[in-house]
Every structure is written in structure tokens, then in C-alpha cells.
Amino acid sequence: MKKEYCGLFGIYNHSEAARMAYFGLYAQQHRGQESAGIVTWDGSKIREQKGMGLVPDVFNERHLGKELKGNVAVGHIRYSTTGASLIRNAQPFLVRFGGMHMALAHNGNLINTLELRQELEAQGSIFQTTNDSELFMHLIARYMNGGNLEEAVAKACAKVKGAYSMLLLANNKLIAIKDPHGFRPLSLGRVGDSYVLASETCAFDLLEAEYMRSIEPGEMLVIEDKCVESHSIGEPRPKRQCIFELIYFARPDSRVFGETVYDCRKCMGKVLAREAEVSGDFVMPFPDSGVFAAVGFAHESGLPFEAAMIRNHYVGRTFIQPSQDMRDFSTRVKINPVKSMIRDKKLLIVDDSIVRGTTIRSRVKKLRELGAREIHMRVSCPPIRFPCFYGIDFSSKGELIAAYNDVDEIARFIGLDSLHYLTIEGLRNSVSNPDDFCMACFTGEYPMKPEGWAGKMCLEDEVAVSW
């Protein structure tokens, strides 16, 4: 099962559209570090620049200042969890059909791709990638047939199942679409006379754009000239916004789904403090993900907050391996405890989630070696027990420690004196409209299940290696 993290950015009617897109992606770099791309439209020609690597690796001044002409731009950043990290799969996805060029940038994951592919291949379609975007483009092309673009897009949306927030650039239009459940975030803003769209509002802040609103589930927004038209695609369905964006994935200074991430995380920490009271010398986060829940926990519990584990800011991606006898090296190289803070202390650690538990286990072991007297952990989300089919990668279900272990077993595995997770109820209390969120990773109640899913994955094995 292919999974992708992605970030989107679009801008309409700006004299430096490519440059704005560059910064809009740059601010969202945490959403995908593997490839980046920008496509621009100048009223008659479409241009693209895509590449592997971080945003500053892919674009240079020549691209932004000279080559990527036009006042409409769509950008995309991507991190793939499959091996298929080829330039071939970088987005936006650019095609030509019906005499025009179109570019599509997509965040999310479709769940009926195999079935749709087979149907299209039977009709003579050829595929060059494993991107959902390519599939989507094939559908639009089939449905369009000389007709109306918006209608063709709506028909294609009706055909696919799954999570998709998308930006589509076609001739003079910039179209933003969110699937009927609204799994992945996408917001609209404004700067000067330009409209901007982004997965997270931290992109707006960097560009000094003003936040307007979140795109609605099932909404298709068509921007053309000075006009923004809102259409509805297909039947309305219950909102199922990804709660994990709030718990972990989005930047704390962003708004997603209309919520401020920072506030939600702090609130989760506060609720957690009430749910699982504990004494201790101080509250400390595992950096950086646990910081905001730990702040909330400290406020609520009255315990002092300490930043007792220090992050190495220079840890990059390519890395020389240590010699054999350095145990837990990869843990140690990223964060290092302040020894004097740990010895003989009763530690209360707050983290935002536990996926496999192995990294946390090795950190806890290190704290024991440094003389911690007791180690208690509080986690600001419920146990993650089910895989996500809509774009968040917790690896396959077999690796989720909470899938087959109860809380006591997990505490024992990690080496904790006590462990408490935030309850589903507590989590619901930490957001404004709890019914609007997908919590399938905690509950297993999927809004829709992927084709042929029975606990094992099929498509990935077949295509991952070859492309």
C-alpha cells in the first residue's frame, strides 16, 4: 500500500507566482522532503521545474526569476513511504490532452486505484507512474471529450474513492478540490489581489497572506480572473478530517480544518493531565513532537516544565554509521539528555504518540542508565491500533505496537513505571467539532475501506521495486 505525505500550494494572479510558490512550499517542507515541483502558467504556455530533494535543492534563482514565467502557479512537495522515490513520481503532474496542458498536485491516497487502472488499461490507457494523479488525469481526459472541464473533474471525483485534496491548473483556471469526507487539509487565503491555497496556513504567514477559510469537504473551488466560484462535487458525506494532522503532522503554528494546531495540542496535554494524574519532579517532552502537549500538561498539573533532552540541530539525512559496538547510536545522535537533570529524579515524560515504540524504548533505557529513579510516560493520543488508508503512514499494521499489545505490555516493553494514553473521549474534548474527525487509526471505524483489503497489502509489492 503506497502512502504519501504531501504539501500543496497554489497562487492565482501574482506577478511573482513562482517565487511565492517557492516560499509557500518552503514553509511546508515538513510535509514532504523527497521531491518538489512548481508549474506555472503565463496565459499561453505552461512551464515546470521538478526535482528530488528539499525545496532549496530543486529551485534556483534562474528558475524563479526567469524560467517559470506566469502569474498562476501550483506547487507540490512529497514524501513517499514506498521505495518508489523517483523523479518520475514527483508532482505537479503535467499532461497534454484535448489541445491543452494541465497540471495536477495531489495530497492524499485513493483506495480503488487497482480497479480503476484495470478498467482504464482495458480501454487502452497506458501508465507511466504509480501516482494517483496520473490515474485522475486519465479519468478527466476520458470524461472530458471536448466538453466542460469542471464537469469532467466532478465525474472523475465521483469515480475515485479515498482521500484527496488537489490543486488543478488548467488554462486560465486554478481549481481546488477536497474529497467529500475532507480527509486532508486545504485552506484559502488572500494577499493583495492574489488568491493563495495551501495545505497549512504557516505558508500564508510567511507570505503575509490573510487566511480566509478552509476548503469544505466535497467542495470544488474554481478561480478564474477575479472570480472564485464554489461548486459541490457529488453527494455530501460526513466530514472525516484527519485527527492526526492536529496531533502530530501539521506545524503547531498552522491552522488546519479551521483549528489552531498549537491550541489543540496544548489542550490534549491538559486533558491528559486531568485523566492520568501523577506526581513527579518535573514534566519533560521528547523533543520536538511532545513539546506542546507537555506545556499543557505542566500548566494543568502545576508541575515544572523542563527541556531536559537536547536536540542536535545538525542531524541530517545522509549519515555515516558508527562502529558495531555503539548501541542505540541513532537515538543518541538526535537527542542527548542533560545528565544532571536526570539522576535520582522521578521523570514525567509527555510525547504525542507511540507508533512502533522502539525509539522511545531506547531513549528510556538511556535515561535509566543515567540514574532516573522513576520514569512515567503520558501520551497525548489514544493507542494507534489500525493502519491509515488516507495518507498517513504508520507502516503496516503488524508494526503498530498497540495493535497487538495492551497498555501494560507496552509499558513493560518500553521499560516504564507507568504509561497512560489520552482516551478517545479526552481527544474528542480537545477539538471543537469532534464528530467531524476521522479517528479510524484508534477505533478501526473506517469511513471507507480499500478494495480487497483483508489485512494484507497487494499493490505495493508488485510495483514498488520496478519504478
Added chain:
Amino acid sequence: MKKEYCGLFGIYNHSEAARMAYFGLYAQQHRGQESAGIVTWDGSKIREQKGMGLVPDVFNERHLGKELKGNVAVGHIRYSTTGASLIRNAQPFLVRFGGMHMALAHNGNLINTLELRQELEAQGSIFQTTNDSELFMHLIARYMNGGNLEEAVAKACAKVKGAYSMLLLANNKLIAIKDPHGFRPLSLGRVGDSYVLASETCAFDLLEAEYMRSIEPGEMLVIEDKCVESHSIGEPRPKRQCIFELIYFARPDSRVFGETVYDCRKCMGKVLAREAEVSGDFVMPFPDSGVFAAVGFAHESGLPFEAAMIRNHYVGRTFIQPSQDMRDFSTRVKINPVKSMIRDKKLLIVDDSIVRGTTIRSRVKKLRELGAREIHMRVSCPPIRFPCFYGIDFSSKGELIAAYNDVDEIARFIGLDSLHYLTIEGLRNSVSNPDDFCMACFTGEYPMKPEGWAGKMCLEDEVAVSW
């Protein structure tokens, strides 16, 4: 009008197929320096590596020794004369349809692409490149429809017009195809238990493979297991092999179309010496292209051969510009005359062709400055007066000096005391089967003309900039 120089290589049933393909491309590097690609098949998975640059820039030991698994491989090198030199257009072209992966490497130029594209787009096809290969793949996919691959390929061949030598890797088959006129070269060889295919036999020599034969015009060769089957595609048409491969493009140590290039070039020089007798102090080539005709000319005329212009072997592609006042710098940096050989001499220069005439003019001017008494030039092909639509780029017709100038005018432009071109008849006498060759660039007698051609080009302008 898009034009591409390309080189092909294929190998079937070799334990180090990727490595052999690497060297097979390496030996043919003169056929394309812009991008390179290899696709391999290991019986169940297909793998590719493509990139911009020379063959050694694109592949490393890891690719050849580890990643590109399989005992079947197809390789491609490309030089594009349009601006569209993107990785997107690098070949072999890899697609998935009908449940299998196929890779196509193509040398030549189709002439009815616009028409075919429009037809396909009307049926819902989407295009991601301007490659002829993509078009070909769309056609195969349409015709296949669950049926027989060879038949679908044959139908696709019947649909396209133009020049194409191709290698197609599909499941366990390696298929070689040459268009009915047989414009571009492709030969079959054998090394150990493996079959090899290459545009030029210099690739066989490097691999110590044995030359078997040239693929016939209109032939489809299907290699599967130990079996090689020859099919015929469509109606037979008159052979129209590209004479310019023999005159200039192929390596002199290669065989193409069954002819030894070296022998042909020397023979052209000999015939030229008979056609246009002249006295002189010595015969000298413009390096390196004129060397072999000059050798033949010297033999026939009895005049001594001199290598009086020295080539700088380190001239590469990226180059810093000199200051403004260095005239004719780009000429001088590539070759430098031996001054002592030039002063007061009657020079007889042999070159293989004149396209625009500007470089030759600047070289002749330099020789005058060094004190040459007389400068006579003999050219080992007839005047190039017409553009090529089948894969050789002489730029557009307007830039061919012989298109609008007679021999005297050209001699005057270049600054020569006399100039003679090889006659058509002389050229025909220099090859074994003169009726089998396309000489349209000299005669304007095209075997087939491109769609809507009326002296101006249409497709290029539209798509070159955007992709």
C-alpha cells in the same frame, strides 16, 4: 520540427545485461550526448535508470552491479536538437498497461505525429511528453486490447509514418523493428549465448560480439528464449537507408546497413579526386570528420597527406567565453593550424560536408592570415540542399548554404580559390547498392513527406518551450 540523434543497444540472455548495455551505449556515445537510459528485465520485474549527460555521468557501479537486475536490457542515448532536453524525454520509455511493463527505445523521426496525437486525444489519451515513443506506446496499447503483442506492434507500425528503428522490451521478449524504408541502422550480433542489437557495430567490437547481419527494412525480429523469429511488418517498400550515416554520422570503424563506413568514406575521397583533379602541395583534412575521405583522396591523387590542423582533445561542452575582441575564438579553440605547414603553400582541403559554411569560412580565413598561397576545397558529398525529416538535423532549410547558393557563391562566401563537391553519381559509385539509399537531402526526392509540410514547421513552436 523535432529532430533527434539517437543510439540503440539491446541484449538478450546475458548474466550482466546492464553492464553490457552500458558499454554498448558507451561505444556509441557519438550518436547522442544529452541523455542516456537503460531498462532491464529479470523475468518478473522491470527496472530503469535514466539521466541527463554522457553515459558515464548517468550510471555508476551501483546501478550496473546491483540495481539493474536481469538478463535482458535495452539502452538508449539521445541528442535532441530542440530545446526540450528534459529528463522527461529521456528513453527507453517505460509504461505499464494490460498488466505488464514495456520499455521502448526509438531512433528516428515520425512525420504524422500531430495527426495521430489529435486522434488519440479525441479518444481520451493523455500525453506527458513529445516523444515519438509515447505516441507509439499509445497505439500499441489501443491495438492490443488483451490480444497479441506482435500483432499490436505491427498494427501500430502500419499507422505511423516516418523513420524508426526501435527496440521493445516486453515481458520475456526483446523485439527489434525497422521501418519499411529502413532509414536508420540497426544490426544483430551474438556473444556467447546472448543476442545483441545495436545501431552501430562498434558496440559489438567493444563487447567482442560477432556481427551477424543488418535488420532488414520492414522487419520485426522477436527474440524469446533461445529463439529468434523474423516477421514482416506491412507492405514492402523501397529501401531508403540514410546515406548520411555513411558520409558523416556513424563511426568509421562501424558497419551500418551492411557497409563498412571507413571503406565508403575513403572511396568517396578517391572518386572525388578523380572527379575534381587539382594540384597542390599536399592534401589535408579538417579534423576529424574529413580524415578518411582525405586519406582516399591522397591515395588516388598521389599528393602527400598532412595532418596540418591540430585538434584540442580537451575541448568540452561547458565553456567560458573570451573577451569581446577575440574574433573567431570558437573556431580557434577547437583546432589550430601548424603555422610552418601553411605559409606560402597551395592547400588542398578535404572535408566531408558543408552545412552552414560559417565554421569552415572562419577556418579558411585563419589559414589566409597564416599566409596560405591558395586554398582549394573538395567536399566528399554533394551539396546539402534539403532538410531531413527522418532523424538527421541540418537545422531548418533556410540555414543550409547550398539551398539558395550555387557552388561559386559558396566558394566566394567561404573564401576559396576553388570548391568542388562530390557528384550524386560519384556518391552512388562509392556504395554497394546505391538504389537502396535515401539521398533526399541532396535531391529533394523524399520517400515520404511530413504532414502539412510546406517549407515551414508547425509542431515544434507549440510545444518546445513548455516541456
Added chain:
Amino acid sequence: MKKEYCGLFGIYNHSEAARMAYFGLYAQQHRGQESAGIVTWDGSKIREQKGMGLVPDVFNERHLGKELKGNVAVGHIRYSTTGASLIRNAQPFLVRFGGMHMALAHNGNLINTLELRQELEAQGSIFQTTNDSELFMHLIARYMNGGNLEEAVAKACAKVKGAYSMLLLANNKLIAIKDPHGFRPLSLGRVGDSYVLASETCAFDLLEAEYMRSIEPGEMLVIEDKCVESHSIGEPRPKRQCIFELIYFARPDSRVFGETVYDCRKCMGKVLAREAEVSGDFVMPFPDSGVFAAVGFAHESGLPFEAAMIRNHYVGRTFIQPSQDMRDFSTRVKINPVKSMIRDKKLLIVDDSIVRGTTIRSRVKKLRELGAREIHMRVSCPPIRFPCFYGIDFSSKGELIAAYNDVDEIARFIGLDSLHYLTIEGLRNSVSNPDDFCMACFTGEYPMKPEGWAGKMCLEDEVAVSW
């Protein structure tokens, strides 16, 4: 005036000395990001690898696993504040004289180099760099003259003035030296049978080495075979350890000068809270430098701690500029406030220092725009009013805002409702042995002044451009 930040690492008697040095430098990367180098000794040959860039950019597996043989290694990382950031100046500095090779890695800044250079040049010495290390090597060579290495080093130390912590690898010896005032840190540790030396103990933690002690001011430690000998160089002088290592420069998880940096910083925050009481909605740091003092301040004041400004973890060094009209862009791209936390709040910001004040000013301005009601700042060190000659760069005196402005003027410049600095007395109360520290940047009481210093710098202008 040339200034350098540097980090040192040495290891004696380890089978993977180069690899350990790599990680020892890696952990100290914050001490210098411009160049890195490692020299190894295998008992008969000396080998080096140096380069520009971060530690992972300079070394690869081949260097560490194969080329840098030997069980003794010295490593160095450097950041130069002059323009002379050439590979030529990268360290360790490797020379040959008296029939042996020696390598020197140096942290600090000598203040009588001009005078010494002139003296040496008059005797026929030639200089290839502007490194203090080269100067030191010339002196050692002059004094050695076939004699004893340790004596020659001691004589050289007696001749130079200024700050220097050094590691010298010569034949089978690894020698660690600290100048008599002990300006810059250097500590000794042990892992297995190996001795390790590092500027900061975070390097020991990564290697799981045990901290033994800080090298004493005026101490020369000679490691040879299993033996560690301590010598004293020259007359004892008062300890003058750099207080700024504790305030800002060192990593919070390190020990330097025997003090735990984290504890000192938190203590400064606590003292500051007592010195400059203030109410407010919460305490927030400017990330990341103010975090630890802010934590202490929050504990002492009882006000809640908030991490209300979010750092972009992907901000790198090379960066495309925004268009003209994005004001304060460079501030905004690094950190972004959480808007919902700021509006209508009375903010209490803690930072560790103010140098020029311009960045802080632009951050404060942003907070005002977001609707902060009041903004109060507390700084965990006294006003920096004087330049440092011993290796910390505050730029030239003219740019230190506190050099010519009093606290009210600074508050007005930055746009604060109130501003308080930690007092000298408060700072002294935050460390164990306040008399052992150099606080010249606050007081102007220099332990020693540079040659000819009268408020203007001389050497830099002359040599910076050329090398």
C-alpha cells in the same frame, strides 16, 4: 581582527580513531560549520582529510573506513567571521619539520600575531595562511631545533599572547594545551582503553565516553602509550574562562569549565526573575537560545511557560531572496508566532543576549502587528558593551547596541514596554566560581589587550581579501 569559532576533538589509542573523531566533531557541529578536518597517525604515517562545509559533507565512508588509518586522531571544525573562509585555512594544520610530521588544531585567538609574524619573517619564515596555527608551528620549529618537543611547545606558548586551547599530534604523542588564563574549554574523557579530548562533553556523550575533568588553564597534557603526563606551561595567571560559553555558545547538554551549561542557564533565568519581577500572561523564549533561561524564569516567577514561537527546522544556509516588498522576511522565515497565543496578551519574553538588536526588533514588531498588548523582555546576561579578542565574535564594537546606548534607549529601539538585563552580580551568582571567568565583554576589563589596539583593527583589512 580575525575571529574564529572552533571545536576540537582528539582521541588516543582507538582502533577506529577517525570514525570516533568524525562523531566527536559531529556532536560539536554548532561550534563551526564552515570547514572540518581530521588527521590520523598510524605509528609511521600521518594522513589528513579536510574540506569546506559541514562534517558530513567533508567525510565519507571511504575516508573513515579506509584512508584515515591509525589509532590516534585529531579533528577540528571551524567557523570564520572574516572573509577568509578558504580551504587553505581549514585545520588541523599539518606540517613537516625536523624529520617528522605534526598536526595542530587550535581554538581561540592570539593577540600578538602581527608582531610575531614580523619577527619571524625577518628571520626568513614564509607564511601560507593567516592561521594562528601556522604561526604557532613556526615558533615550535624555531625553538625545537633538534631538541625536546614539550620544551619547544612550552617556549612557543610563552611567546604567544591570547586565547588558545590546542591539540597537537606529533609522532606517537597527543598533546593538549590550554593557555594560562584558560579562555576556551577543553575536557578530558575516557572510553574503553582510549583517551578522548573535546571542547564540549556532548561529544563524550555521543561516544559513550566518560568525562574525567577539564584541562586546567596553563596545563599541557601529554598522552603517550598508556601514560598521561601533566605539565605546566609558564607562569600561572588568574583563570579567565569565557562566560559566554555558558550563556550562549556551548550546547546546553555539555559541561564546559566543569559546569553544566543547562543548569547555569536555568539559574540565570531564575536570578533574572528575582532581579526584575514582572507580571504577564506567560513567559516565552525566543527559540532556541532563550529556552533554558525562560524555563528557569518560569519556575521562579510561577508564570506559565509557553513555546509560542515556532522554529522552521528546514531553514538552511543557501536561500533564495523574496521579492522586494516582503518586509522582515528573514525574521519570519526562521520563526513564526502562534497567532492565537499573542493577541491581547501581555508577553514576557526571555532571551539570552542582545548583540545588535535588529533581529529582536523585527520579531517584536511582528508580535505587535499580531495584537500583543504589552511586550516585556528579560535578558539573561548583562549588556554586551565591549568586543572580545579571545575568540567570540560580536562583530566590531560599533555594532554592539549596548556599547553606545543605555537600557532605555535599547528598549525604545526594539519597541519594548520594559527591558531588563541580568546584572553582573546576578550573573556571578549563577556560576560556581565567579572569579574564574572573563567578563570583559560586559565590563571592558580585559585580562590582556591585543597589540596596538585602540578601537580599530589592523591586520584583517590587509590580508582578508587576498586569502
Added chain:
Amino acid sequence: MKKEYCGLFGIYNHSEAARMAYFGLYAQQHRGQESAGIVTWDGSKIREQKGMGLVPDVFNERHLGKELKGNVAVGHIRYSTTGASLIRNAQPFLVRFGGMHMALAHNGNLINTLELRQELEAQGSIFQTTNDSELFMHLIARYMNGGNLEEAVAKACAKVKGAYSMLLLANNKLIAIKDPHGFRPLSLGRVGDSYVLASETCAFDLLEAEYMRSIEPGEMLVIEDKCVESHSIGEPRPKRQCIFELIYFARPDSRVFGETVYDCRKCMGKVLAREAEVSGDFVMPFPDSGVFAAVGFAHESGLPFEAAMIRNHYVGRTFIQPSQDMRDFSTRVKINPVKSMIRDKKLLIVDDSIVRGTTIRSRVKKLRELGAREIHMRVSCPPIRFPCFYGIDFSSKGELIAAYNDVDEIARFIGLDSLHYLTIEGLRNSVSNPDDFCMACFTGEYPMKPEGWAGKMCLEDEVAVSW
């Protein structure tokens, strides 16, 4: 024994001195492909750019157009035959002493460096490289001592033994020096108001500079302002110009030592044809080195010239290895015979020299496999039996096939039907002033022998690996 090939270029009084130096080095790239450097002087500051690789790899437009200011420049290219190919050893060598900066570029090889080094080290000198240039600079510095530069240089020249052509840039002077025997070439030219100096005149041709004369052995030329002064250094000694520059090393379009290389090589071929008459189907060179002697041989013998071995112009330096079973691959990849020319022919091959004989042997074997009936070889220089100490690398004596084998044994080893070398007398007849040349590699009559030489080398082993 360290050996270096090098090329020099200098220019005085040119507004684009750095750019001219770039092209002056570019034209001489065959003299050294390992590192390149340019130093410029603008009347008050000296600037340098050096790097590993070919000239276009080391310099970019920014260096030439902006950074390397000044109207005097000295450039150097280098190829080292030792392993010490570090940037550290790249030239020009730039130092500071006596209050000024000096840059030295050196071609040749000193033979008493060990002795001089020891003497200097005993006086306290430190060495950072194994360059002869550094040694030379130390000597100049010692002798100068506040006095006259020219005198100090002359004294330094009197102290060193060996081969050296040098360019020294010091303040406003550009000084050219050739050792008393005049081993290595260096010529003076003029372009506009500028003086130029180069190892080979092909550099002048590219810059359209006019050749003036060869620097004399034992001459020191001082260029300052509009003035060129010629001094003599030390006692006159017999001219001993390197004959191998004419035979092989210099470009055929260059003049060196006042001789035109092309004419000399052709003459060697002619004399060889007279000395060792033989019949054959044709004369062919081994490309490219044998071409010019082969042309002369063909003229004199009346046999036809054929270019029957084709060189691959794309063979670069980094290269993937073939699989194990491809014998003689490295030979085959560089040149490939034209098969049709070889079969059943009596070949007469002309080459310029035989060093180890192994490459030629593998080429001859290939020709036998292709069906050559007889293979005769003529070599345009005498057998190379002795190593060179003055800057030409034939590897150590043990590897020179002619050192321990007579002509019959060599012919047998290579697999030839006959083999003849040019005689010493024949070689002397091919140049204008035969007494002015060093022919020690053929005769063993060294103008001066290196310190402690007794058939084995000493310095190299000690230092090569470490630096």
C-alpha cells in the same frame, strides 16, 4: 621519486589577465589534468583560485570576471605521477613574507630537495607540502632578508639543482626563470601591450599573441612596467633541452625550444623510413601519438597512409570496469581497428615511443586476431632505457621494457614480425641543434644526477602516502 608534468602561463599588463590565463592554461591542458590555479595581482592585492580537475572544472565566470582582479596573472596546470594529488600541492604557490605576497609556478623537478629540506628544517623551517615550489620559496625568503628580490632569486637558483622553468609574481614584477641547462620549455610572446609567457606556443595561438623567442637556459627575465630586463643566473652550462618534449609531450602545433614540434616529428618519421626500410600494404599510426611520424614515414617510403585505428573521443577518466572475462578491454575501449583494413594485410605501424610495451602488445594481439598477415613496427625514437629526473615520468627504471631487453626480445614480447627504433644519430638528424638536447633517457648520460641515487628511489616512499 616525485615526478610532475606541468604547464605554465603568465601575462603582464592586460585588463583581463585572469581570463587570458584561463585560456592560456586551457590550450596547454595536455601538460597536466590534475589541478589548475591562477594568481592575479592588481597593484595592491594578490588573489588566487586553485582546484583539482581540468581547467574548466576549476574556474567559473565569477572567478574570471569578478574575483581574480588585476592585470598581472600567473597560471599553472599540473599532473602528478605520485599519489600526492592533493589540492595542497596545486600551484601557483602563494606565500607571504617580508611584508609582501609572492606566487610561484614551477615546471620541472629538483634533484637535491632532500638535502636542502634537511638544511632548512635544521634552521627552523616548516614544510606544508612536498612541492619544489615551497622549497624554492623558503630559499628566496632566507636569502632576501630585506634585500633585493632578483638577487635572492639568483642565490636560490644557485643553491638548487635540477630542472626548473618558473614564473614568479612578486609585487609589480613578473619574473621568468629557466635553469642553466634549460630542461623545460618556456617562451615569451606579445599581444597588444601585454607580455605573455607559456610553456608552449599553442597558448599564444589561441590568444592571438605573437611569438617572440624562447627563454634562454640560465636566463632570468624581469618584466616590470613596460620594461623587460634579461639577467643571467649563475655560471653558464651546456644546454640540455628535453628531447622528449619534441618526440611526444608537446602539442604538434607548438614551438618549444624554438623548434616546431610537427616538423620535428615528421622528420623523425622520414629518417626512420630511411633507416629501416620495409615493404607493407600501408603505413598506419597508433593514434594519436604516432600520427605525425607516420605521415613523415609515409611520405619518405611512398607507402600509402591509413588511419585504420579509430579513437573513441568520449573516453574519459572515470570508468566503470567490465566484467572479468573481457580481456584487453582497456585497450579496446580507447581505439578500435577497422576490421576490413586489417585482414590479410602486411601492416606497418609507426608509433612515437615504447615505454612498458604492454598496451602496444595488447593492440598487436588484437590485430592478429583480426587476421593481419604480418605486423611490423617502427618507433620514432631510440629505446628508452633510463629514468628521467627532470620532469618526464617513465615510471621507475624497472618498468622500462628497453632497460633490460634488447630489440629482439621486445619484438617477441609484443608479438611483432619486425621492430626498429630510430637511432640516436637519426634522432639527432631530426632536430636543428642536436648538441643542445638532453638524451639521457636513451643514453644514460645525465647532465646531473640526483642526490644519493643508486638505482633506487628514496623520498617518494616516505612522503607520498601521507600527503
